[in-house]
Amino acid sequence: MVKERILETALKMFRIYGVKGVTMFDIARDCGISKKTVYEHFEDKQALVGEGLQQLLTNHGDYLKDNIQTSTNAIEELLNSTRYMTNMAKTLNPVMLHDLQKYHPDIWNNVERFKSDGVLHGIKENLKRGMTEGLYRQTLDINIVARMRQLQLEAAFDPEQYPADLYEMQNVMDQVTAHYILGIATTTGQQMANQFLK
Template sequence: MKEKITITATELFLNLGFKSVTMDDIANEMGISKKTIYTHFNNKTALVTEVTSSLFCVISEGIDLICAAEKNSIEELYEIKRFVMEHLKNEKSSPQYQLQKYYPKIYATLKKKQFDVMQDCVKDNLNRGVNSGMYRNNIDVEFVARIYFTGVIGIKDNELFPAKMFPMHSLMDQFLEHHLRGICTPQGLETLQKFITTTNQSS
C-alpha cells in the first residue's frame, strides 16, 4: 500500500504541484481513507520526502543506463533530456520551484544529491566529447560541468522563466543548444544541427 500511495502522490504532485495537492486529494484519487495514508506517512512532508527520493532514484538509474550505452556525447545529452522530461511530466507544475518555495529543506537535500550525480555524469560526457572530437579540447571540464548544473537548476526558476513565456520543453531545448554551441567543434556542430532538425520535425 505504501508504494501505491507513493506512486499516486507522485503523479498528482508532478501534474498539479506539491503545494496544491492535499492528503485528501490523494485519498480521494485512490478511493481510500486519509487515515490509511497516515498509517504509512506521518504527514505530508514525510510523503513529499518519499516521493522526491523515489523519483530521484528512478531518474538516476535511468541516466546511468543511458550513459552506460556510450552513445556519442551530444546524442547522450538529448537522450537524458528526453528521459528526464518524460518522468517529470514535462514539469507542467514547476515541481522544483514549488519544492524550493514550500519545502526548502527537502529541496536543499535533493539539490545536493542532484549535484553529485550530475557532476560525475556531465564530466564524463565532456571528457568523452573532447576525446571523440565533438567538443573543443581546450574547455575547462570542471567549470563547464558546474555552469551546466547551474543552468539546469536556474531555468526551472518560475520567476525568471515564467511557464507562459517559456514552456519547459522548448526551454530545455534552447538551454541544451546554448550549452552545446559553446563547447562543440565544427564536427560537433554538424551533429548538433542534425539533432535540432530532428527535434523540430518531431515537435
Template sequence: MAARERIKEVALKLFRVYGVKGVTMFDIARDCGMSKKTVYEHFSDKQSLIDEGMQQLLDGHSAFFKETHTTAENAIDELVRNMKYTINMARSLNPVMLFELQKYHPDTWKNIENFQRDCILYGITENLKRGMTEGLYRHNLDLNVIARMRQLQLDAAFDQLQYPPDTFDMPAVMEQVTAHFILGIATIKGHKLVNQYLQIKEEE
C-alpha cells in the same frame, strides 16, 4: 500494486500537478480510492510521504542518466537523450512544486541539492570528459567552469522568474539553451553530429 506503492504514485502525481502545499492526505486517499486511515497506516505524516516520494523520483532520474551514459552512442547522443528526458519530465511538473519544497521543506530540498551536485553535476562533467576523448568537444574546456554553466542553464529553464510560463514554452527554452551549449563546446566533427541529433538545418 501494493497499497504503499500506490499511495506514493498518486501522491507524486498530485504533487507534480498541484505542488505539495495544496495537496492534503485526504486528497491523496481520495485519489487512491482508500480511506485516510489506510494512508496513515503506511505513512505517519505528509512529510514522510513527501520525503519518500521525492527520493523515489530522484532515484528514477539517476537510474535513467546512468543507463543513458552506458547505452548512448557518443557524448552528444547522451546529452541530447538527457535533454529530451528532462523535457518530458518537465511537461508534467508544475514548477510550483520545486518552489514549495525549497520554501517549506528545507530538509527535502537539501536532498535535491545533493542530487544536483552528486548526480547532475557529476554526470555533466563525465559527459564533457567523454566528448573530449571522442574528439566531439573542444579539448581545452575548463570542466569546472563549463559543467557548472550547464547546470545553471538547466536550473534557469525551470525558473519562472527567468522564463515566465505565460511567455515562454519550457521545452522550447530547453532545446534552445542545449543547442547553444553543445554548439559552443563542440569541435567541427561534433557540429556535424549536433546538426544530425537536433535536426538543425544548415544556413544557406
C-alpha cells in the same frame, strides 16, 4: 502494493497541485482507500513527501545511468538526458518545488545534493566522454563549463527567467542546448550535432 499506489498517487497530485495544496485525505480519496490506511504506511505527510521525492530522484538517477550505457556517443547522451528533463519538467508544477523549499527544507536539501552530486557530476562525465571521443574541444576547462551548463539548465527551468506565457519550455531547452553543444564541440562534433539538432 498499497504503499506503492499511495506513493504514485501522491507524486501525481504533488506534481499537479503542489505539496501544500494536497492533504492526506485527498491522497486517500484518489487512491480509493481510507485515510487510516495511508497513515498505516506513512507516519505523516512529511514522510510521504520525503519518500516520494526520493523515488523521483532515484528514477532520474537510474535513467541517467542507463542513458550513458545505451547512447552511442556523448552528444546523443546529452540530447537524450536533456529531452528527459524537459519532458519531466512539463509534468511538474513549479509550485511543487516552491512548496518543498518553503515547507520541507530538509527534503529540499536532497534536491540540492542531487543537483551537485548527480547532475553536475553527470555533466562533467559527459564532457570527459566527449573529449575522449574527439567530439568536444580538448581545451575545455571541465569544472567551469560543467557549472556553466548547470546554471544554464537552472535558468531554463526558472519561470522568472522564462515565463511560461512568453516562452515554450521545449523551445527554450532546444535553444540553450544547441548553443551549449555548438560552443563545446569540435568540427566533427558540430557536424554530428547538426544532424541531431535539425
